[in-house]
Amino acid sequence: MTFSLSRRSFLASSTAALLAAGTLPSWAQQxxxxxxxxxxxxxxxxxxxxxxxxxxxxxxxxxxxxxxxxxxxxxxxxxxxxxxxxxxxxxxxxxxxxxxxxxxxxxxxxxxxxxxxxxxxxxxxxxxxxxxxxxxxxxxxxVAAGAAVYNTKVLADAGVEIDPMRWTYDDLLTQGPKVSESTGGAVAMAPDGSGIELLFENWLRQKGKALYADGQPAFAPEDVTEWFELWAELRAAKAIISPDEQAIDTGVLETAPLVRGKSAMNFTTSNQLVAYQTLIPDPLGIAIYPATSPDSTGGHYRNxxxxxxxxxxxxxxxxxxxxxxxxxxxxxxxxxxxxxxxxxxxxxxxxxxxxxxxxRGQMVVQYIADLGEIAGDVPPTPPASAGEIEVALKTKSQEVSFGAQSPADAGPAFYNEVIQTLGRTN
Missing domain, CATH: 3.40.190.10 (Periplasmic binding protein-like II)
Structure with a gap:
């Protein structure tokens, strides 16, 4: 039989023994x-x-x-x-x-x-x-901002080039299939970002909207439908990974598609470039989240x-x-x-x-500086149930990606879930 004794347990038991013996060293007052x-x-x-x-x-x-x-x-x-x-x-x-x-x-x-x-x-x-x-x-x-961390070698081998501060969803749609083709379908250009709240918020902000305003959703059901339709198109073009591969990602770096060699990039935050590089031998680059157009601004912010x-x-x-x-x-x-x-x-x-x-550390610092006018204002503190809604978006995106619900149905369904959640917590 084996057992472990934590440092706290060790200190507590040792202190008790010393008290019984009538001695108590100074560290017991820690x-x-x-x-x-x-x-x-x-x-x-x-x-x-x-x-x-x-x-x-x-x-x-x-x-x-x-x-x-x-x-x-x-x-x-x-x-x-x-x-x-x-x-x-x-x-x-x-x-x-x-x-x-x-x-x-x-x-x-x-x-x-x-x-x-x-x-x-x-x-x-x-x-x-x-x-x-x-x-x-x-x-x-x-200080960090939303960012796409990407494997420079995988993209180069596929003949894909992106402008780190101006690349778009159209680029992902047209260039993404090249990565899949060059790797025999083993690697996609990007993960499925439809369930990533920060990415959805960034896309909304580029459209002049937001996630929340005064504790209520600042988007409409049709925005969610359009969002799911965008990713359905990317999925059909094989620009992003399959639903099965995406489902393996639990939010731990080690399970990220980029780390597992299933995608050439990951949608994350700028500070994570350093951590990802410790897990991946190929050199990594950093870019903005995809833009709705090359000149789009306001999606990112320095949080x-x-x-x-x-x-x-x-x-x-x-x-x-x-x-x-x-x-x-x-x-x-x-x-x-x-x-x-x-x-x-x-x-x-x-x-x-x-x-x-x-x-890589210098790249992170430079990325934050390069955001410049691309970045907008930091949004207000989100409502109390924001964490619950973040999980709900991921769940709904999985339902759409696996075909359990259409984008047309999922948009209003998610919006109603947001309204109900905010109403309950408020």
Whole structure:
């Protein structure tokens, strides 16, 4: 029989034994913090590297970390929150931060600004992005934008060229089949993006619309139908992967079609270029999401890739804030983190990290700069049920791709589901 003993369990049992013996060393007075974040092994290695840096100079603090893939992360956080067992420091996404803040699960950070939390070098929009109902809830961990990460060798071997800042859905339709033909059907140019909320939002914004406005959908049923019809055409042309291959993608990098060698690109966010390159031997490039026309603007925006937030139930909030401040303001930490979570939101940390970046890191920084006038304003904080609606879009897209529902029926069905979900949560 085998068993494992966590560091926390070891410390607890050891402390109990020492108390019984009448001795208690100074480390028993440590503040024990828990940290949870989503991401793959590459992100975990960087994150735990910063944890080690911090605890080396803060012997009064121990930090227990946990990471999961995107699809498993939010159910775990929801379960912990419902059970009153939230970690002290929680990585948050813009879809969820408003929901958790308004439930009272996250503590405002305003009282710590200038008193343990230094935001003086932060971009104003990055502070604004983490503000909910006038209170600072999340500290941006990086600036990122929607992006297509692509395998330069696969495209070159197929004779496909794209303009990274101007390529279009028409290019995907006409050039995509070349990749499939050149690989004997083994590789498609792109994954099926019909269930990717960020991609749908980008397409809507290019049309002058949006996902939400004042807590309600800012699109119409016919927009959803048109969206599903677009991807049905791409699917029929073999410009994108099959429904069976797409269904394998669980949101973990290792299951992405690009990593599995089933597609020449993936629709993701700019900061993920670094993580993808650790898993793929061929050189990767970075481009915008497909444009509706070569001169289209407004679809992209410079968002906060994610935030660190403080649990309202933390027993050591000052120590948790001290770690968050170290994470975003320490030059050594910045060098370890690079741009895997996005370009640092602090100008001082951007300067500190610039000279340490490899070629892919430099590409991420340049991509954010090159967006220029292509980018529009950051949308407002989404409604509380945005995460649930994101999952619903993926589910509906699978129904369409497998032929269980037509685009004409799926458009109104998804729209009605959005209305019902927003009505229930509001």
């Amino acid at each position: 503040s024990q913090l828990r940290l949870i974040f989503w991401g793959g092994q590459a992100r975990a290695d960087r994150t735990y590297g910063v944890v080690d840096l911090f605890t080396k100079d803060h012997s009064d603090v121990s930090i227990e970390g946990e990471f999961l893939g995107w699809a498993d992360y939010w159910p775990k956080v929801a379960t912990q929150t419902a059970g009153g067992n939230q970690p002290d420091i929680i990585q948050m996404d813009y879809r969820y931060i408003g929901e958790y803040a308004r439930r009272g699960s996250l503590a405002p950070l305003d009282e710590y600004v200038g008193a343990g939390l230094d935001t003086s070098s932060f971009d104003e929009d990055q502070l604004r992005n983490g503000t909910v109902d006038g209170k600072l809830i999340g500290i941006s961990l990086g 906060s890739s994610q935030y660190f937030a403080l649990s309202s139930t933390s027993a050591a909030p000052e120590k948790a804030v001290e770690f968050i401040n170290f994470f975003v303001n320490n030059p050594e930490a910045a060098s370890l983190l690079g741009v895997e979570r996005g370009v640092p939101a602090s100008a001082a940390m951007r300067d500190a990290v610039a000279a340490t970046l490899d070629e």
